[in-house]
Amino acid sequence: MSKTTLSPSGVSILHHEANEQDFVPVTENAAYLDLVTRHVESTLGSVANVFHEIVSEHVHLDILFIAPTPERNYHTLITCGMGLLPMTVPSGAEEFRYAELMLCLPPEWPLSQESFLQEEHYWPIRALKTLARLPHEYNTWLYASHTIPSGNPAQPYAATTKQNGMMVSIPSTVEQLQEFFSLSISEEQTVHFFGLIPLYKEEMDYSLKHGAEELYGKIKHAGVTELVQPNRKNICKKWFGLF
Numbered sequence: 631m632s633k634t635t636l637s638p639s640g641v642s643i644l645h646h647e648a649n650e651q652d653f654v655p656v657t658e659n660a661a662y663l664d665l666v667t668r669h670v671e672s673t674l675g676s677v678a679n680v681f682h683e684i685v686s687e688h689v690h691l692d693i694l695f696i697a698p699t700p701e702r703n704y705h706t707l708i709t710c711g712m713g714l715l716p717m718t719v720p721s722g723a724e725e726f727r728y729a730e731l732m733l734c735l736p737p738e739w740p741l742s743q744e745s746f747l748q749e750e751h752y753w754p755i756r757a758l759k760t761l762a763r764l765p766h767e768y769n770t771w772l773y774a775s776h777t778i779p780s781g782n783p784a785q786p787y788a789a790t791t792k793q794n795g796m797m798v799s800i801p802s803t804v805e806q807l808q809e810f811f812s813l814s815i816s817e818e819q820t821v822h823f824f825g826l827i828p829l830y831k832e833e834m835d836y837s838l839k840h841g842a843e844e845l846y847g848k849i850k851h852a853g854v855t856e857l858v859q860p861n862r863k864n865i866c867k868k869w870f871g872l873f
Contacts, residue, residue, distance in 0.1 A: 631672075638759070652728055655689065656687065656689060657686070658682065658686075658690045658692065659681075659711070663680075663692060663710055663711075664714075665813070665815065666694070666708075666710045666730065666813065666821075667680075667694060668773060668812075669813045670694055673809050674706055674806075674810065674811040675697075675699060675706075676696065676697075677694045677695065678697040679694075679695040680693070680694055680695070681693035681695065681755065683759075686711075687763070687767075688766040688767055689712060689746075689762070689763060690714075690741055691712065691759050693707050693709060693755060694707070694709075694710055695707060695758070698737040701805075702734075703836070704735060704803075705734060705735040705736075705737065705741065707732060707734070707735065707754065707758060709759070712766075713728040713813075713819075716728060716819075717766070717770070717772065718765065718770055718771055718772075719771045720771075723773070725820065726773055727819075728820060729772060729821060729824055730762070730822075730823050730824070731772075731798075731802060731824055731825070731826055732824070732856060733757075733758060733825060734824070735754060735857070736857070736859075739858075740848045748785055749788045753787040753791075757780070757787060757796060757828075758826065761778060761826065762795060773824075774799055774800050774824060775798065775799070775842035775845075777795055777797045777798075777829065777834055777837050777842055777845075778796050778798075779795040779834060780796075781794075787828070788860075790860055791861065792830055792858035792864075793828040793829060793860065794830070794831055794834070795828070795831070796826045796827065796828055796833045796843070797842070797846065797849070798824050798826060799824065799826070799827050799856060800824065800825065801825040801856060802850070802855045802856065803856055803857060811823055817823070825830075825855070825856035827856050828860075829856065832866040833845060833849075836848075845866075849865065852865045
């Protein structure tokens with residue numbers, strides 16, 4: 631269930647409410663995993679590991695891990711499973727019914743099973759999985775420039791960051807973007823790969839007041855990408871007169 635209100639900039643804000651429904655487990659689709667893996671490896675590099683989901687609802691979500699290289703000196707994490715089901719898109723956006731999400735982590739970021747027990751290390755993976763499942767859970771969609779808070783009210787993702795929301799973006803860390811962005815599965819199904827950019831409260835508020843496109847322009851100008859930087863400069867803090 632969802633309802634729509636308007637922000638001060640006139641942008642629609644979707645308020646999602648949990649659906650009352652029975653839990654129906656789903657399993658991994660090996661053929662789809664193979665297709666996405668081969669697509670990712672042909673454009674970004676070898677998949678070093680796959681974080682397999684044990685219990686899944688709505689869709690089975692694996693996370694593909696690409697290790698840092700001299701050319702891409704960061705970990706790249708990509709969902710695999712979100713694109714198995716179509717999102718509920720508005721009229722005219724049917725081309726973008728299927729999607730996967732990605733973000734990047736600094737090369738020193740701990741990625742062991744033990745480190746994932748600490749939210750300060752696990753929160754980017756949690757955010758990927760939560761947002762990849764969101765369209766199917768609430769019958770909505772994700773697209774470039776959409777912003778999503780981490781809860782209602784929004785809370786920081788972990789004690790080690792003040793960031794509390796995400797913006798969906800066209801990936802900016804991918805050199806072969808044209809080849810990477812789209813994966814044709816069939817005539818009816820083309821999967822698009824979007825990035826996630828962690829945001830601060832002031833950046834989320836700026837988007838509501840001035841529009842996501844205005845925020846996206848500021849983000850690009852500041853060189854902010856889908857590479858997670860928990861304590862990067864808040865590009866909208868000055869706009870709110872906080873320093």
